[in-house]
Amino acid sequence: MAKAPPPEPIDHHYDIKRLTKVFAITSILVLPVFAWMTWQDYGRDWKAWQKKFVENDRRRTRAALRTAAEKIDPEAEEKYLEQRREGARELRHNRSAVSEAEDEAKKTEGAWYEADQDFRFKKAEMDTARYDFETRQKESPKSAGAASARKDYERLKASYEASTIVEQAARARWDEAKASLAALQKTKKDAEEALAKLDADYDRFQAKLGTLRQSDAFYFVRNAPIADMLAPSLKIQQVQLDGLYNDVNFLRSQRVDRCVTCHLAAETRGFEDREKYPQSVLRTHPRLDLFVDSNSPHPYATFGCTSCHGGRDRATDFTRAGHMPNDYGRYEHLAAQLEEGHDDKGLPTDDDEVKEAMDETQTGRWIKDYEWEVDKYNDLPMYPMKAVEAGCFRCHRSDASHPKAAKLDQGRKLVEQLGCWSCHKMKGLEDLPRVGPNLTRVASKTTPEWTERWLVNPRAFRNNTKMPRFFYLENFEGESGHRLTDTMIAGVTAYLFEKSGKASWPAVGVGDAMRGKLLFENVGCQGCHISEVGAERHVMDGWRQHGPNLIGLSQKVTPEWLGAWLKNPKGYNSETRMPNLRLSDGEIADLVAYLMSRPAQPEFARSRAPKADEKERDALVTDYLTQTKSVVEAKADVARMSPREKDLFVGEKIIGHYGCYSCHAIPGFENAKPIGVELSEWGNKPVHLLDFGFVHVPHTRADWLAQKAGQPRSYDREKVKTFQEKLRMPQFSLSSAEIEAVQTAILGMQKEDMADTLKVKAAGARGAIQAGRRIVKDFNCQGCHILEDKGGQIREAMTASKIDLALAPPVIRGEGAKVQSDWLFAFLNAPRSGQIRPWLKVRMPTFEFNPDQLNGLTSYFAALDKARYPFENRVETLDPRSRAVGAKTFDALKCAQCHPTSQDAFALALRAGKTPADLAPILAAAHTRLRYEWIADWIKRPEEWMPGTRMPTNFPKMDEGPGKPGRRISPLAPALDAPAFAGLKKDLVGIWGSEAEAKAYIGDPDRVTKALRDHVWSLGNEFLTAPQAPKAPNKTKAPAVVAAN
Amino acid sequence: MTLSGPVPKLAARPVNADVAICGKADRPSPSLVLAKDKGLANAVVWLEGAKGGALPKGPFSLDQKSCLFTPYVQVVSKGAPVVVRNSDAVLHNVHATTVAAAQIFNRAIPIKGQTFTETFSEPGVVRLKCDVHTWMTAWLFVADTPYAAVTDAEGRFSFPGVPPGTYRLKTWHELFGEKSQPVTVPASGAAKADVTLSLLDASN
Structure with a gap:
């Protein structure tokens, strides 16, 4: 029975039935779309990479776990517990030792306080007695009162002196207690840290175990299609980068880096193996020490990936992220060959071969594997x-x-x-020293003929020159191009010589080229210069090409100019970086003779001098004149000008056109802007x-x-x-x-x-280091010195000349910690030869640094070694006992066999037949040059300060088995019993009171090196205020007095 | 082992320090010691690849006496103790480097009668030098085989008890560098190997 539908509550204008149908059809259509969408989302590339990473990670951890379980698991745990017990025991032991040491420190402090009080009272008493004595003496010098006052005063004075010694001894004991307390506290802290680390390792291991025990089923359910919208473990990983922006035309948007969505392995250690993990996306970042890691200077959370690598920060698709292959250029080149069927030279190519070559490129593989293409819409793709x-x-x-x-x-x-x-x-590269020589007085250095031929092709004269070639290049080809080029060169040369300042140089004496050669090889020229026909240019790591290659000079300069230049480079060019080597006139004559005899590149001698072409010159002048004048006026001017005027006009215009003045100082272009x-x-x-x-x-x-x-x-x-x-x-x-x-x-x-806040800080120690490196680079310090473990290239030249490398410029290492900053300042300001290593033939040149540069260099060295800068206390009092022991030990170790203690001793050693190269630095300068603390440290461990040094180790490290650092020992204590050392033993026992104490002192590398240092510090030192070496009996009695009190 | 071809003349080494103890006379170069029949002394010979036999345990000793290292060349076993002694009343230092001048150690030994012990973990040639007395040089050959020896004053060497087989006989001398030639040890009896070196094909 059909039943009429219930009446609608309100009127409407739509048909329910039809609508139902529309809905039904729509939902049928939407369903597959939904399925397709879900599938698309589920199948995004980055998910595949994440899955692969998770698989790798699980496999790796499981394997680690298995080995751990199989081999060492029970043992490891046992070992950990054992280590922990031991650590705790040690800590307990330390704690009690520390508290004992604290007690000891308190006790000795008390004792000192008492002694100090006593000393003060004694002093007061003595002062009173002295005053009393003085007044009585003045009133009646011969009275009994005066005599008894004098007696009182002398008694109290003796008592005061005794109390001084007691006070000093007590203070020494207190200092010692404090030092041992500090040492124990450090041991305790180390033990605590070691324990904490042990615990942390164990906890991490346990945590990893926990994650792994999570069920696999859960992992698959939460990452299943559709279900993954709730709480997937595979998800887009992103980090907001505060303070870093994207430039979106007139707008800045914050960077949001999503790279680790695929590159999950980047921040995890353990995926370094290239064979196991061939795709870089599944590998650990190769430099976690510098990047990504949270302990590195560029943690991922702050910098992300794209701020260094470039690319689109929020893309999660291979192409759209802006990946850029290394060989895209080559790929395109091959693609063009494929299209045209021939190569660059027009020879036909085989299509299959070209295709194969294309597939083998990185670009080809990316296209195949990742459907890579150039992203036209990405302005800033990654750097290849x-x-x-x-x-x-x-x-x-x-x-x-x-x-x-x-x-x-x-x-x-x-x-x-x-x-x-x-x-x-280029911002950041302004205000560097000009790269080309100053041409304001070029006429006094070289000739127009040489200049013209040089301009044609600088490399014909000097193959490795840094001067680029401006003329005879591809856009001035053909007869007319060459005529125009010749005209330009003639003009430039005419202008340079016309405007050049004139100067004449004094004659140079007759020198000996052989002696000059020896000088060239020995004095240090080769740190910055080579002299080799046909040498290739090496700017990168080419410290010896800092200055020009010294060949063909006889074609270029006069001996007089060269002599004047060597004598005072700044006299010719005030802005040159060529330093002054303080050469004598005789040396200059020899060097000039040698340098003028060096060969030239043969092709230069054959090259032809260009000649201005009249027609081209007129055309060029007209061209320039019409920029400001009418054609008629310009032509009239051209007709009126002499050839010389035209040359000068052309020269000025061409120098302006090519911007020669940017590298060279040229008269008339002082304020010109770079082109x-x-x-x-x-x-x-x-x-x-x-x-x-x-x-x-x-x-x-x-x-x-x-x-x-x-x-x-x-x-x-x-x-x-x-x-x-x-x-x-x-x-x-x-x-x-x-x-x-x-x-x-x-x-x-x-x-x-x-x-x-993210910008590189240019202040503080970092700033000082950068500023110093700038000077080091500009003045090529590393041509001669090994500095920051780089350079010292002069050694190559010395080896070639068969010069003993012991005569090479010193290796600069730990200089800031080693020398006093004010000494360094003075030395760099005005280096003198022969102060420290008189045997060196190579000279530290005078660079004529300005005060800013001098300060920059000294603070740079101090900053490199974290040394105090600029001022520090000068040590002017030495412990007399330490100094006395130092003197004895200095003799026992025969230090003076190599180290002259003064200039006189050096001269004496030479007279005795020693070769200077076998000697070590003269020690008289130590106290003005070296840092007090450093000397002791150097004596203790020279091979760590300067690997390969000839200074032998006197205090070797004990071999305490592999992995243990090994304490240093002093071989002196056992040697003390040798008959040869009976005298030394007697002296030391005299100083120390007992044999045991003397042995303990001399057997302690720290104390004995400090004693040696104190002796070295005293050599030639007139600033010392401490009394001379003590009289032994007084000192031995000192402890006795303490006991009596 | 014999030298063929020209015999180089090596300059004597002047004594320029501590003449009171070391003496004034120049020291003849120790680099080339030849017997009458041109037998070459102080060359190191070893068998590569021979198994069996135990490494001599040492301790080996190296003395510095009258400002000379003695012995001038010796074979020491890898990891075995070498006791270095100073028998002079001057400071010597023992600066040990590889042939490529990489530092091994540099120890001062200032006291007459003083000794110290070092072990060498890397097989190969070690160059010893005293920086105080530059004429003092010596060589160690750190061997990881028991079949290694230094040729005697006549240029002879022998390895008893080598298991039969074919090996490479390697030689090293400071003027001639490293050379090698095959040698076969029969199941019974002895093998004889003559090595002839010549400056004309010296490698360094």
Whole structure:
């Protein structure tokens, strides 16, 4: 029976039945969409990586657990408990020792206080008696009263003196008690820390065990499709980076880094093995000491990944994250070959071979494995791994060098030394020393003929020169291009010599080239200069190419100029970094003779001098004149000008056009601005703003840059440009390794958009180190010295010249802790030869540092070693006993066999036939040069301060089995019983009162090295206020007095 | 072991320190000691790959007497104690490095009659030098095989009790560097190996 539907409560305009149908159909349609969506979400790439990581992690921990359970588990636990018991026992023992020591300290302090009081009273009594005696003496010198007052005074004086000794002894005992208390407290603290670490390790192990025991079923349920919306363990991992931003055109948004969503292994140790975990996404970050780890300087929670690596911070998709392969350029190059069917030289290529080569590239593999493509919408993709150190530069721009980022460091060195910064402004690289020589007096140094031929091709004269080539490059090809080039060169030369200041140099005596050669090899020239025809350029790690390669000088300069230059480099060029080696006139004559005899590169002698072309010159002058004048006026001017005037005009314009004045000081261009584009934030430059011309390179910033650096004028190819429009960047002839390094440095020049708190601090010790490194770099200290474990390249040259490396410039290590800052300041300000190591032929040159540089260097050395700076107490009183023991030990150890104690002793040693090279530093200067504490430490462990030193170890470490650090021992105590040491033994017992005490003292490496130090400190030291070596009997009686009191 | 070809003339080493104890006379170079028939002394010879036999346990001794190291070349066992002694009344130091000049130790030994003991854990040649008296040099060969010896004054050497087999006979001398040649030890009887070195093919 059909029943009518109930009436609707209110009127409506839709049909329920139809609506129901629509709903039904829609839900049928939506269901698969929902299923598809769920599946898509479930199957996101990052989940696969997370799963793989979880699998790896479980497998690894299980394996560890199994081995632990199988092999050492019960044992390990037992061992842990045993260790813990032992630790606790030791701690208890320590605690009681500490409290005993505390008691002892209190007791000795009391005793001292008592002695001190007694001493004060005695002094007061003595003073009263003295006054009494003085007044009586004045009133009636011969009275009995005066005599008895004198007696009183003398009695009290003796008693006062005795109390002085008692007080000193008591204070010494108190000091000793305090020292032993401090030592015990440290042991106790160490024991506590060791125990805490033991507990922490054990707890961590237990916790890991707990996680693993979680059921697998639970893991799968919570990560199952749909159910995973509740509380999945697989989820997007993200970290908000406070103070780091994304630049979203006119807006800054905070960075939110999601990289570890896939790179879960990055922060976990244990996934380092490349063979076990071939995909880098499943591996531990290779430098947890520097990055990611929470204890590293760049913890993940603060910096994330993208602030260094680049790329899109919140992407969780391979391509969209901005991954960038190393060889995209090569891949594209191959792709072009495939399309065109031939290679660069036009030879036909085999398609299959090319395809195979493409598949073998990293790009090819990424395309296959991860469907990678260039993300056109990502302005800042990641740095390819070959340039990954670019990421450091963003924050570390103010650092002087980058010891932990080798490629960036090299790139930066190139940018600095080749003078890129001179034409292209780069923030952080301003105010460096000019890279080219000063040309304001060039006419007094060289000739126009040499200059013209040099300008044609600097490398023809000096293959390794840093001067780039400006002329005869690809965008000035052909007959007319060469004519124009010759005209420009003639003009530039004419201008330079016309404007040059004139000077004449005194004649140089007749020198001997052989003696000059010896001087060149010995005095230190080779720390900064080579003299080799055809040498390759090494800017990176090429300390010996800091200065020019000294070849062909006879073609370039006059002997008079060279002599004047060697005598006083700053006299010719006030801004030169060439130091003064304090050469005598005779030495200069010899050196000049040698240097002028050095060969030249043969191709330079064959090169031709360019000649200005009249037509081209007129055209060029007209071209420039019409910029400000009408054509008619310009032509009239040209007709009126003499050829010389035209040359000078062209020269001035061309110097301005190519910006020569950026590297060289040139008269008339004192205030000219550099011509290059500013590169301070080039790393952010949008790719579409780069002109790729008609050159086939992939459209990425890195590839554009590599092409530009390698072939600077290539973007002019096939272009129709006027003279003014043509590219001007010169050819630096960079090797491919150099290009990669430069690429890294320039790509790293990015906007510094971060909070101030995250910026690299340029103050304090860090700032001092950076400022010091800047000076060290500018003045090439590492050419001669091994400093911060780098450099000392002069040693290569010395080895080649068969010079004993014992005569090499000293290795600088621990200098801040070693020498007094004021000594260092004075030494760097005006080094003198022969003060410390008179046998060295190599000279520390006079650099004429300004006060800022001197302070910078001294604070740099102090900061490197965390030494006190700038002032410290001068030790002016020495413990007489320590000093006396020191003197005896100094003799016993025969220190003076190598170390002259004074300049006189040095002269004497030479007269006795010693070779200077066999001697050790003269000790008379020790107290003005070395830090007091350092001397004792050096004597104790020279091989740790300076590995390989000739100073032998007198206090060797005992061999206490593997893994144990080994205490140092003094072999002197047992030797004391030898008959040869009867005298020494007697002396020491005299000083110490008993044999046991003497042996304990001399057997303690700490005390005996301090005693030796006190002796060394006293050598030639007129500032000491302490009394001379004590009379033994007095001192031996001192303890007796204490006992009697 | 014999030397063929030209015999180099090596300069004597001047004594320029502590002449009171060390004497004034120049010391002849110890680097090349030849018997009448050009037998080469002070070369190290060892068998590579020979198994069996126990390493001599030592202790080995090295003396410094009249400002000379004695013996000039000796074989010591890896890990065995070497007792270094100073028999002079001057300070000597014993600066031990590898041939590549990597530091092993540098100990002062200032007192007459003083000794110290060192062990060497890395097999190979050790160069000893006294920096105080630069003419004083010596060599140790740290062996991890019992079949290692220094040639005597006639240039002879022998290894008793080598199990039969084919080995490489290795030699080292400070002027000639390391050389090697095969040698076969028969099941019974002795094997004889003659080594001829020449400066003309010296490797260092």
